[in-house]
Amino acid sequence: MIHTRGSCVAHCWDSRLASVHWDGTLPGSSFEESCRLAWSWSRAPGTLSGRARGRLGEGVVQYLIIGAGMDSFAFRRPDLLQRIEVFETDHPNEQRKKLRRVRRAGLTVAERHHFVCADLCSDSIVDALAASGLDSTKPTFVSLLGVAYYLTPESLAATARSIAGTLPAGTRMAVDYLLDEASSDPRSRSVRESLVGLVERCGEPMRSSYSLDKMTALMSSSGFEPLETFAVADLNDVYREELGSLLFEIPGIFGMGTFRVVQQSA
Numbered sequence: 614m615i616h617t618r619g620s621c622v623a624h625c626w627d628s629r630l631a632s633v634h635w636d637g638t639l640p641g642s643s644f645e646e647s648c649r650l651a652w653s654w655s656r657a658p659g660t661l662s663g664r665a666r667g668r669l670g671e672g673v674v675q676y677l678i679i680g681a682g683m684d685s686f687a688f689r690r691p692d693l694l695q696r697i698e699v700f701e702t703d704h705p706n707e708q709r710k711k712l713r714r715v716r717r718a719g720l721t722v723a724e725r726h727h728f729v730c731a732d733l734c735s736d737s738i739v740d741a742l743a744a745s746g747l748d749s750t751k752p753t754f755v756s757l758l759g760v761a762y763y764l765t766p767e768s769l770a771a772t773a774r775s776i777a778g779t780l781p782a783g784t785r786m787a788v789d790y791l792l793d794e795a796s797s798d799p800r801s802r803s804v805r806e807s808l809v810g811l812v813e814r815c816g817e818p819m820r821s822s823y824s825l826d827k828m829t830a831l832m833s834s835s836g837f838e839p840l841e842t843f844a845v846a847d848l849n850d851v852y853r854e855e856l857g858s859l860l861f862e863i864p865g866i867f868g869m870g871t872f873r874v875v876q877q878s879a
């Protein structure tokens with residue numbers, strides 16, 4: 614269902630939504646393997662997004678994906694959409710692009726799959742969701758993956774406060790972000806510079822970076838308590854153990870955390 618607001622009528626990648634055609638079955642070259650591995654770090658069972666899905670089996674009935682981009686969860690899991698509602702929010706321009714691709718690919722939008730546009734630099738996420746059918750009393754998991762990079766700390770805090778002020782105590786939110794220079798692995802300095810330069814040239818500059826402690830402080834002052842925070846590069850060892858060896862080391866420039874809405878004092 615597409616909820617319109619104002620003048621505005623978002624991986625687990627899906628090749629039907631991606632801008633570059635990649636069917637995920639090309640013969641392994643180190644580049645393709647690298648892409649797959651890089652992508653899997655935030656998606657595999659055992660990591661945050663994987664755990665998010667795990668929690669969908671633990672009484673969560675709403676999945677709120679903020680800055681959904683081309684996330685295709687709702688199209689790939691019609692089984693889960695039998696019992697959960699998925700709410701995707703995104704910047705109006707990106708959501709328009711996604712909806713065009715959805716139509717072009719002939720995908721069916723399920724009744725329980727909602728699209729809401731919200732520019733997090735100027736809109737309150739909760740106001741934007743007001744008419745979408747999101748029920749603030751129901752158990753919800755919130756994903757804010759791949760998005761904090763593009764928000765100022767003020768916009769991120771406003772978004773977090775808005776969620777913490779509306780959804781019940783205990784609601785969990787997964788966030789990933791760019792580590793600040795001091796917290797990044799010095800061996801990954803050139804990767805960090807290249808990434809920041811690349812997205813800037815693509816017209817979507819990164820606007821913030823944090824240490825693990827700074828992110829915890831921002832989230833704590835916005836109504837959340839940390840459940841786990843870690844540098845994503847720490848997953849290299851997990852994957853090395855699983856796979857034997859790695860073609861691609863996750864650079865030490867990303868942080869991740871899951872946070873829980875705390876009980877508001879009366």
Ligand SMILES: C[S@@+](CC[C@H](N)C(=O)[O-])C[C@H]1O[C@@H](n2cnc3c(N)ncnc32)[C@H](O)[C@@H]1O
Nearest residue numbers: 680681682703704707732733734758759760763
């Ligand atoms: C790198 S994509 C991440 C997409 C998806 N969450 C994922 O993990 O694959 C960044 C997303 O953040 C969204 N975004 C960036 N700035 C935004 C803003 N001011 N308001 C809303 N969404 C924004 C973009 O539109 C895009 O969908």
